[in-house]
Every structure is written in C-alpha cells, then in structure tokens.
Amino acid sequence: MKQYNTRAIMASLLICGFVGMFSETALNIAISNLMDVFQISAATAQWLTTGFLLTLGILMPLTGLLLQWFTTRQLFIGSLTSSIIGTLIAALAFNFEMLMIARVLQAAGMGLLLPLMFNTILVVYPPEKRGAAMGFVGLVIMFAPATGPTIAGILIEYLNWHYIFWISLPFLILGLLVGLKYLENVTDITKPRIDLLSVVLSTIGFGGVVFGFSKAGEGVESITSTVVVTSIVVGVVALVLFALRQIFMREPMMDLRVLKYPMYNVGLLMVLSCMMIILSSMIILPMFLQNGMRLSAFAAGLMLLPGSALNGMLSPRMGRLFDKYGPKWLVIPGLVMVAVMLWFFSHISIESSVAFIVLLHIGLMIGISMVWMPAQTNGLNQLPPELYPHGTAVMNTLQQVAGAIGTAVAIIILTSGMENYLHNSPAPSKQTEMANAMTLGSQNVFLFAMIVTLIGLAIAFFIRRVVVNHSSMNSPH
Incomplete structure (x- = not known):
C-alpha cells in the first residue's frame, strides 16, 4: 500500500467535519431567538433544519458517483468552498431568506465532506487500523453536534446568534489550508456514465421521503396532511423505481x-x-x-x-x-x-x-x-x-x-x-x-x-x- 501522511489528512478532514456538524445543531438552540428576530412562525423557522436535512438527503446518494468523477482534492475543495461561503453568508445574514440560502450551502458542503471522509479512511488506512481511524470520525460525528447547543447557548446569552457562524469560519479556513497542503488524491477516477433518470429518481425518492417525514415531525395534525402523505408516497414509489433501475444497470449510480x-x-x-x-x-x-x-x-x-x-x-x-x-x-x-x-x-x-x-x-x-x-x-x-x-x-x-x-x-x-x-x-x-x-x-x-x-x-x-x-x-x- 502507498504511504500517506495520514495524520495531516485526518486533521484537515476532522476539523472541517467538526465545524460542519457543530453548525448543524448549534442553530437549533437559536430557533426561538430567530423567530423573534425575523418575525417568522415556528413552521417557517423549522425550514432551517428541514432544508439542511433535505439538501443532505438529495446530495448523499450522488456522492458514490461524484467520488468516481472527481479527485479527492477537487471534492474536498468544492465541499469547503461551499461550507465557507455558506458560513460567511449566515454570519452576515440580516433576513430569513439569506440564512436559508446559507444553510443550503452549508449542507451541500457537509453532504460532500462526510462520504469523502469515510472513503478516504477506507483507502489510506490498512484494515487493522481502520477501527481507530473511524473512531476519530465517531468523535466528530457525536461530539460536535453535542457541543453545538451548549456553545450556542453561551453565545446567544452573551453575544448574538451571528457569532455561531463567525466562530466557525476561521476553523473552516484552517481546515482548507491544511487539506490543500497535505490531502492527496486517493481514489481512481473511473468517470462512469451519468444516468440522468437515476439522478432524478434518487432526488425525488430520497428528497420526498426526508421532506415528508420532516414535515410529519412538525406535529400530530401534520401527519395526515396531503403534503406529508403525497411526498412520502411519491418518494417511496420513486425509490422502488430507483432501486430496480440500479439493479439492472451495468454501471449503476448507487451500486446496490x-x-x-x-x-x-x-x-x-x-x-x-x-x-x-x-x-x-x-x-x-x-x-x-x-x-x-x-x-x-x-x-x-x-x-x-x-x-x-x-x-x-x-x-x-x-x-x-x-x-x-x-x-x-x-x-x-x-x-x-x-x-x-x-x-x-x-x-x-x-x-x-x-x-x-x-x-x-x-x-x-x-x-x-x-x-x-x-x-x-x-x-x-x-x-x-x-x-x-x-x-x-x-x-x-x-x-x-x-x-x-x-x-x-x-x-x-x-x-x-x-x-x-x-x-x-x-x-x-x-x-x-x-x-x-x-x-x-x-x-x-x-x-x-x-x-x-x-x-x-x-x-x-x-x-x-x-x-x-x-x-x-x-x-x-
């Protein structure tokens, strides 16, 4: 196996992963605060979380394909550029729409980074050392969302919600710089054919299911609402068609x-x-x-x-x-x-x-x-x-x-x-x-x-x- 500078590669991925996961939950504590600031209803404010999850749900299925189309460095730079721009817009946001766009950009960055992180570990670590390496990813995936609400609580108490994003920005830039210096291309680019129908079915399928359940989580009366039922049913049908299509394709988008x-x-x-x-x-x-x-x-x-x-x-x-x-x-x-x-x-x-x-x-x-x-x-x-x-x-x-x-x-x-x-x-x-x-x-x-x-x-x-x-x-x- 080729030797990689695994410490530096891991450091850059983990710093960025931590900040991404942190901002995902940090904003949850600020929701009631944001409802006052922007004069929005709880259902509208919920979109800051739903929109984030929806972007992840749509982007994640495409990552298997993206990992075969772009080099590790290209995906890393793309993911961080999206996260940094999103975080900067969020830090400057003066209305709900601006913050919503920022959340989508942040989620897109995160949606690329997580699969990239797992895939890179599988390639650069031998099997007998993978457990410990994956453990560090576990540290990020569990610890960052957990500290989010606590740190956000302090920031909102003494400063204001904008600082949730100002505090994240320098770390993302640091992660990007470390990655630019040490991250190598670890995967082979095979450029499989992109099947547009698979992309559409996956977007409708996973998007529909995630959206439907996210809406259902807004309260008991919304469970039976037409929007929820329709999006879950359409989502499930699209997923069945998507799965069938993947099974019969020579180069599936998501290899089942x-x-x-x-x-x-x-x-x-x-x-x-x-x-x-x-x-x-x-x-x-x-x-x-x-x-x-x-x-x-x-x-x-x-x-x-x-x-x-x-x-x-x-x-x-x-x-x-x-x-x-x-x-x-x-x-x-x-x-x-x-x-x-x-x-x-x-x-x-x-x-x-x-x-x-x-x-x-x-x-x-x-x-x-x-x-x-x-x-x-x-x-x-x-x-x-x-x-x-x-x-x-x-x-x-x-x-x-x-x-x-x-x-x-x-x-x-x-x-x-x-x-x-x-x-x-x-x-x-x-x-x-x-x-x-x-x-x-x-x-x-x-x-x-x-x-x-x-x-x-x-x-x-x-x-x-x-x-x-x-x-x-x-x-x-």
Whole structure:
C-alpha cells in the first residue's frame, strides 16, 4: 500500500467535519431567538433544519458517483468552498431568506465532506487500523453536534446568534489550508456514465421521503396532511423505481450489490438503529428538561454535555478495541447497556434528580459508542475496494433517512401522548398538568427507542468479525 501522511489528512478532514456538524445543531438552540428576530412562525423557522436535512438527503446518494468523477482534492475543495461561503453568508445574514440560502450551502458542503471522509479512511488506512481511524470520525460525528447547543447557548446569552457562524469560519479556513497542503488524491477516477433518470429518481425518492417525514415531525395534525402523505408516497414509489433501475444497470449510480454482503447489512442496520435511538432521544430529552423540568436552554445543554463528550472521547478507544477484539464483544454489551438506560429513561419524571438524568445520559452515550463505529467499520470492511464509494453512499444516505424518520416518530409519539393526557385532564391549561403531559409523552418516546434497541440487539447476535483478505485489496495508484 502507498504511504500517506495520514495524520495531516485526518486533521484537515476532522476539523472541517467538526465545524460542519457543530453548525448543524448549534442553530437549533437559536430557533426561538430567530423567530423573534425575523418575525417568522415556528413552521417557517423549522425550514432551517428541514432544508439542511433535505439538501443532505438529495446530495448523499450522488456522492458514490461524484467520488468516481472527481479527485479527492477537487471534492474536498468544492465541499469547503461551499461550507465557507455558506458560513460567511449566515454570519452576515440580516433576513430569513439569506440564512436559508446559507444553510443550503452549508449542507451541500457537509453532504460532500462526510462520504469523502469515510472513503478516504477506507483507502489510506490498512484494515487493522481502520477501527481507530473511524473512531476519530465517531468523535466528530457525536461530539460536535453535542457541543453545538451548549456553545450556542453561551453565545446567544452573551453575544448574538451571528457569532455561531463567525466562530466557525476561521476553523473552516484552517481546515482548507491544511487539506490543500497535505490531502492527496486517493481514489481512481473511473468517470462512469451519468444516468440522468437515476439522478432524478434518487432526488425525488430520497428528497420526498426526508421532506415528508420532516414535515410529519412538525406535529400530530401534520401527519395526515396531503403534503406529508403525497411526498412520502411519491418518494417511496420513486425509490422502488430507483432501486430496480440500479439493479439492472451495468454501471449503476448507487451500486446496490453492497447489500449482498451479510456483515455490511448487519453493520448498516446497527448504524440505522443507533441513528434512530440517538435522534429520537436527543430531540425529546432537551424538550423534557426545558418544558417538563423548567430548566433553561443553557442548563439543558450543559446536562447533556458530559455524556456526549464522553461518547466522543471513547469513540477512538472503542475503535482500537474493535481492531483488537472484533465487533461482537463491544456491540452486544453496548446494546444491552443502551436498552437498560432507555428503560430507566422511560420512568423519569419531573421529580427525577438532575444527577440521575445526567448519569442515564452518560450510560446511553457510552453504550452507543460501543455499537456505532465497530458495527460500521466491520460492515464496510467486508466490501471490496471498488464498492467503497457505494458502501459509504448507501450508509450515509440511509442514515439521513433514518434520522428524519426517527425525529418524526419521536415528535408524533410525544405530541399524541401529551394530547391524550391533556384531553382527560380536568385542568389542561395548568402548568403542572402541562409538565405531566410532557413527562408522559417523553416516557413513551423512550419506550419506542428501547424497542428499536431490542430489535438491534436481536440482529447483533449475527455479527461476526470480517477478515479482510489482503491479497484482494487493490493498492491505490
């Protein structure tokens, strides 16, 4: 294998990945603030998140193709240019439209960067060191979104929301400069034929599903709305046609042969269940802390920081343990731990102590760190090198879809639980009754997350270590 300056390559990718993931969640805390500043409704403000997810959902499926059409450096520079321009526009934004354009540009940068990061790691690291390298990506993917709300809370408290973006800008420029100096082209350019019908079907399919579920997550009344039902149905039909087309094409845009590899499928299902668990609980917990326990946004953010920080720090460690012992001894105990924590979470109330909730969250995040990266790395290890771009594209795309579905289901369970409670309540407008309704709704969401975990646990018993056959590995040219 060719020798690469892996440290410098990783540093540039991780800095940019961190800032991208950070700005994705940092803005969530500022939403209520932005509604006042721009005089917009909650549904309009929600577009700052929905638009971001939608851009990712549309762009991610195309990355397998883009990785074969453009060099690593071209994609890296394109991704960062988009992120930097987006961040600058957001920092200067004086109206909602300007901020919306900025979010789309940021999401486009992120949508290119994540698959590029996974693909580069698969190429520049030998299989026995991939776990640790993927662990660092885990650090970024988990720790950055977790610090977003806390840092944003401080910035909004003492400065204003523009600083969320001003603070990100120098890091993106630094990442770009490091990448320009050290990042090499690690993939072969094969320039497969671009099939326009596949691009259209994938855009309508993934876009429709992500959009439909994102809209459904705005509340119970929107679930049955024509917009939601139509976009999900149209999306699913387009996805079926897209999948059929890929199977029969000689040079598919998204090669579904990756699904022929059993450990890849197990890894994929583990990652998707982790994504649903994380997103459903990460959306509900801050809401419960703020609306149920009446804590400030900043206090809620601080409570979630220890667990998320620990998850990030443990991720590389879990990667090394995976390199040494394989996935089974991490994934199964990890899922058991997650299930136990969620069971306790499904019994929390307004009387629960802050320390108890922080401890549960720490346990949950440690459990997730034991599952996510080991299962993902093990799955990708089973693919032959020519399928790496497709394997990462399928995984990253379905993560976005699972995220949108997890979020929507969580909000639907929460609101229907609250509405049922308040419907039977003698004094539905009383503060205590609202808090009780919030508690009941939240408990239901944690039960849902626990069921997802138990299904994941059943699948985890099939996981076994992939032995990578070195002779079959193409050395990068």
